[in-house]
Amino acid sequence: MNQAHPVLLRSDSCTQPPMHDHEVTTRRVCSRPCPCVQRHRYDLLKLRDHLAEGHQCADAWIALAHLVPELWQRLDCLERASAIDPDDQHVRIAYLEHYVALHPDDAQAAGELREAKARRVLERYKPRIFRHQDASQPIGVILRALCAISDADLEMALEEQERLRRLGRPILFGNLLVVRRKIAPEALARGLTLQSRIRAASGATPRTLSEYLIARGHVTPDQLERALLEQIRLHTSGKHEPLGEILLRHGAIDATVLQHAFQQQMHDAMTAFV
Structure with missing residues (x-):
């Protein structure tokens, strides 16, 4: 979904009208949590005055979203809060939930909402060290975006994966x-x-x-998907065959390409610790 679908506040809204670009540059960004909002969280007029004084305050917009009566008004407040603090995952999810409620036919927005919720679940289980090192899509997020699993399936599998890890029986998320x-x-x-x-x-x-071979154009997505499917089926029957050997057997790559990919993979793994 494109964020350029604002639901603008109308003239009868309890919140302030949109600011012009030259006015926005002079506004002050409030720290979070905002002391003013903590004191006046349920006072609509105080919150509106706080914003009218020139504060860019995500907390004030979030508080207003709980006070305004109309869905389109709450959406507008949450959009403004998300623009001030785009890293707040909870605000982003709340905004998407309201947007999808107003635009139920927007498949892209619904997909973004599923992905955002899946990321929120995964953050509870992903080791902290990897949160900053790897911004790529976890397989759980991808499967949720493809509607292959539900939110409940995602959380159940993560909990079981963590439990098995503690028991010394690690298993890949997808295999589980x-x-x-x-x-x-x-x-x-x-x-x-x-x-x-x-x-x-x-x-x-x-x-x-698989990432080495795809990135360097040695295999096509169709070739990789067929090989991965065979590997997964073998694994579920209690057998294991390395992906490289399956690709060799399929004729998708030759031994030289496979050896070079392994060497490059080893080189990158070693240099990552230098």
Whole structure:
């Protein structure tokens, strides 16, 4: 969804009208939490006066969103709050929820909402060290965006994955979903292929063999998806065959390409610690 779908406040709104560009530059950004909003959270007039004084205050707009009566007014308040603090995931989700309620046929907005909710769930389980190092799409977010799993499936699988990790029985997230029959092997293969393509398109350093091969054009997405599907099916039957060997057997790559990919992968893994 494009954010250029503002629901502007009308003249009878309790909040202030939109500011012109030259006025916005003179406004002061409030710290969060804002002391003024903490004192007057339920006082609509005080909140409006606070904004009229020239404060860019995400907390004030969020508080107003709880006080105004109309859905379109709440949407406008949340949009303004999100513009002031675009890193606030909870505000972004609230904005998308209101937007989808007003525009139920906007499939792109609905997809963004599913993705944002999935990211919020994943943040509770993802180790802190990786939150800053890897901004790529986790497979859970991709599968949720593809409507392959529900929010409940995502949270259940993450909880079980964490429990198994603590028991010394680690399992890949996608494999767990297949084993629990939450998704079909075809859906996981499609999601993993899309993940590799997204990372390659973003210029991220490849981490897996599939990402190396896709990024360098050695295999097509269709070839990779077929190989991943076979690997997943083998795994669910208790067998394991490396992806490289499956691709060799399919004739998608030759031994020279595979060896070079492994060498590059090893080189990048070593230099990451230098």
